[in-house]
Amino acid sequence: MDPLDDVEYGEPHHHLLKRPPVDIEFSDLTYSVPQGRNGSKIILRSVSGLFRSGELTAILGPSGAGKSTLINVLAGYRCGDARGSIMVNSRPREMKSFRKMCRYIMQEDLLQPALTVLESMEIASDLKLGYTISKENKLDTIENILQMLRLTKSKHTLMENLSGGERKRLSIALELVNNPPVIFLDEPTTGLDDLSSSQCVSLLKDLAYGGRTIICSIHTPSAKLFAMFDHVYIVAEGQCMFAGVGQDMVPYLSTVGLSCPKHYNPADFMIEVCSREYGDYSEKMSTAVDNGKCLRWFKDNSETRKPIVRRASQYDTVSKHLYDFSSTGWSQFNVLLRRMMIQHKRDYTYLLFKLFMYTFIGLVVGGMFFQFGNDASMTIFNYGFMFITIIVFMYTPLMPVLLKFPKEVQLLKREYFNRWYGLNAYFCALTCSQLPMQLILSSVYIVITYLLTNQPLEWERGIKFSVVCLMVSLSSESMAYAISSQFNVTNSVFFGPCVACPMMLLASFGLGYEENEIPAIIKLGMNFSYLRHGVEALVMSVYGNGRGRLECPKTTDYCDLRDPSALFKTVGMSDVTYWGSMSALCCMFLAFKVASYVMLRWRLSTKPSLLLKLGFVGRFIKAYFNIPR
Numbered sequence: 237m238d239p240l241d242d243v244e245y246g247e248p249h250h251h252l253l254k255r256p257p258v259d260i261e262f263s264d265l266t267y268s269v270p271q272g273r274n275g276s277k278i279i280l281r282s283v284s285g286l287f288r289s290g291e292l293t294a295i296l297g298p299s300g301a302g303k304s305t306l307i308n309v310l311a312g313y314r315c316g317d318a319r320g321s322i323m324v325n326s327r328p329r330e331m332k333s334f335r336k337m338c339r340y341i342m343q344e345d346l347l348q349p350a351l352t353v354l355e356s357m358e359i360a361s362d363l364k365l366g367y368t369i370s371k372e373n374k375l376d377t378i379e380n381i382l383q384m385l386r387l388t389k390s391k392h393t394l395m396e397n398l399s400g401g402e403r404k405r406l407s408i409a410l411e412l413v414n415n416p417p418v419i420f421l422d423e424p425t426t427g428l429d430d431l432s433s434s435q436c437v438s439l440l441k442d443l444a445y446g447g448r449t450i451i452c453s454i455h456t457p458s459a460k461l462f463a464m465f466d467h468v469y470i471v472a473e474g475q476c477m478f479a480g481v482g483q484d485m486v487p488y489l490s491t492v493g494l495s496c497p498k499h500y501n502p503a504d505f506m507i508e509v510c511s512r513e514y515g516d517y518s519e520k521m522s523t524a525v526d527n528g529k530c531l532r533w534f535k536d537n538s539e540t541r542k543p544i545v546r547r548a549s550q551y552d553t554v555s556k557h558l559y560d561f562s563s564t565g566w567s568q569f570n571v572l573l574r575r576m577m578i579q580h581k582r583d584y585t586y587l588l589f590k591l592f593m594y595t596f597i598g599l600v601v602g603g604m605f606f607q608f609g610n611d612a613s614m615t616i617f618n619y620g621f622m623f624i625t626i627i628v629f630m631y632t633p634l635m636p637v638l639l640k641f642p643k644e645v646q647l648l649k650r651e652y653f654n655r656w657y658g659l660n661a662y663f664c665a666l667t668c669s670q671l672p673m674q675l676i677l678s679s680v681y682i683v684i685t686y687l688l689t690n691q692p693l694e695w696e697r698g699i700k701f702s703v704v705c706l707m708v709s710l711s712s713e714s715m716a717y718a719i720s721s722q723f724n725v726t727n728s729v730f731f732g733p734c735v736a737c738p739m740m741l742l743a744s745f746g747l748g749y750e751e752n753e754i755p756a757i758i759k760l761g762m763n764f765s766y767l768r769h770g771v772e773a774l775v776m777s778v779y780g781n782g783r784g785r786l787e788c789p790k791t792t793d794y795c796d797l798r799d800p801s802a803l804f805k806t807v808g809m810s811d812v813t814y815w816g817s818m819s820a821l822c823c824m825f826l827a828f829k830v831a832s833y834v835m836l837r838w839r840l841s842t843k844p845s846l847l848l849k850l851g852f853v854g855r856f857i858k859a860y861f862n863i864p865r
């Protein structure tokens with residue numbers, strides 16, 4: 237017999253059945269964050285507790301008490317400086333397998349834009365369940381979940397048009413697709429009206445009765461809402477003030493000398509007590525429940541529920557049951573690429589705007605350098621055209637990424653943490669999804685400017701010119717991903733140009749200098765400027781490869797840069813070759829690509845921040861450069 241068959245719950249929704257129980261027990265949990273030069277701030281102070289399956293647990297407390305931190309640490313979202321023990325079904329929590337069975341629904345409703353409810357669900361099921369389950373089965377599951385969450389009517393509504401309550405429910409629905417046994421929710425009712433809040437909590441209760449362990453933090457619940465929780469855990473100043481059944485809170489408070497006024501919401505009263513409105517009872521209360529260890533106020537359900545020890549044997553079954561990636565990296569890549577393409581297509585105003593921008597810049601630059609390409613009296617200006625072209629291909633892909641990607645990282649963090657897909661699949665899909673647009677937009681600019689500026693109409697030169705532009709554009713984009721995966725929008729937009737500016741200056745350096753006059757340090761810097769290699773390769777694509785003398789207009793007496801070699805000498809490129817510069821550009825592109833991958837992996841990691849390991853320097857950077865985790 238399937239060891240899970242004996243785990244039965246009376247819920248009508250088939251996807252809620254057969255969830256093996258997972259109990260989470262923590263003891264002496266302490267969590268601190270670094271503060272100032274060498275100090276640290278303790279947020280959780282040696283708290284203990286037990287959150288059982290089949291129960292809906294609420295973590296309550298005043299603002300800043302440590303509710304979100306407790307959820308973050310238990311879910312494994314923040315592991316930083318956490319000490320103490322966390323047991324899952326009486327065994328030490330093993331992060332790798334625990335992450336497979338728990339899902340974390342964060343406070344902000346981070347949902348993929350430009351997709352309808354149904355599309356989001358289909359993509360989530362393709363990612364999580366892979367192609368091992370038939371489409372009909374997936375649609376059946378989706379239909380069930382949407383029905384249960386009352387989202388059927390909105391299934392063709394775009395995410396942007398959903399109400400606050402619907403978004404919250406969609407966040408929950410997306411995580412239910414592969415039926416997780418443990419769900420953490422950070423303030424699921426924030427921003428919802430009374431009715432939506434109670435509907436949301438009653439849904440969570442249904443899920444808990446399906447055998448799941450549902451743990452949510454909640455802000456000042458109404459008396460009605462409070463009564464719906466099976467178990468409440470009160471935190472204040474990082475300590476446990478009460479753990480047990482909500483109805484027992486009033487008798488408990490009387491044991492510490494506090495009497496809750498009649499007709500008063502016990503949750504409100506407790507929060508007021510924790511906020512010291514009736515004096516300092518914190519120590520007394522935390523001692524009374526042994527900082528969460530005391531089980532006196534727990535529901536005695538030994539008859540209806542199986543003992544925890546019994547469940548320990550099911551731990552392996554739980555981790556093996558369903559929670560590995562059911563889809564392969566390749567299928568994840570395909571689904572993610574499909575999702576990104578749909579989003580690009582729906583965001584067509586942005587695409588049109590980009591197309592207009594490339595056309596407009598192409599026309600302006602082409603007009604400024606009109607017919608300079610074969611005019612020997614204008615050679616140095618034609619060099620200026622190439623320099624400007626490189627700057628265009630640096631800035632135009634850089635800025636949109638710096639502005640958009642920091643937000644996307646938040647979404648990526650949620651989906652990655654909840655094991656929707658692996659980073660490799662995401663990274664490849666991201667790279668591939670940008671490529672067609674990049675190619676089209678670059679071509680628009682290149683065709684316009686190449687023709688208007690009268691560059692040589694030779695296939696080889698034209699293709700070489702285009703490849704250089706594309707490589708510069710892809711390198712800039714990768715550099716922008718590396719930066720914006722670490723910073724917020726404000727800092728990204730500041731830091732991106734800060735990195736690009738020196739590269740730009742080094743790209744134009746050498747003009748008017750003799751080769752041996754350039755200081756060694758600048759020469760070294762020039763090697764690390766991908767824009768320099770871009771300018772060199774562009775100049776070589778147009779003037780290199782044995783191009784003959786240029787036409788000197790009759791109206792001009794003398795054209796000193798008629799011979800391309802004279803231009804190379806003037807701009808300090810005498811010993812440059814197209815393939816040499818292209819190889820350097822490709823190396824820089826690869827370096828940026830690797831950097832963006834590593835930075836992203838680092839950002840998604842839940843392990844202690846690398847910066848913190850760097851000691852004082854790391855703490856300084858983290859504190860003063862606002863690097864989010």
Ligand SMILES: Nc1ncnc2c1ncn2[C@@H]1O[C@H](COP(=O)(O)OP(=O)(O)OP(=O)(O)O)[C@@H](O)[C@H]1O
Pocket residue numbers: 269277279297298299300301302303304305306455
């Ligand atoms: N990275 C951090 N650096 C410094 N202080 C932090 C950090 N993270 C949390 N804190 C502090 O820890 C305390 C608890 O924060 P937490 O977000 O867990 O509170 P909360 O109970 O969820 O509050 P709220 O209900 O207002 O969301 C707060 O005082 C907060 O300022």
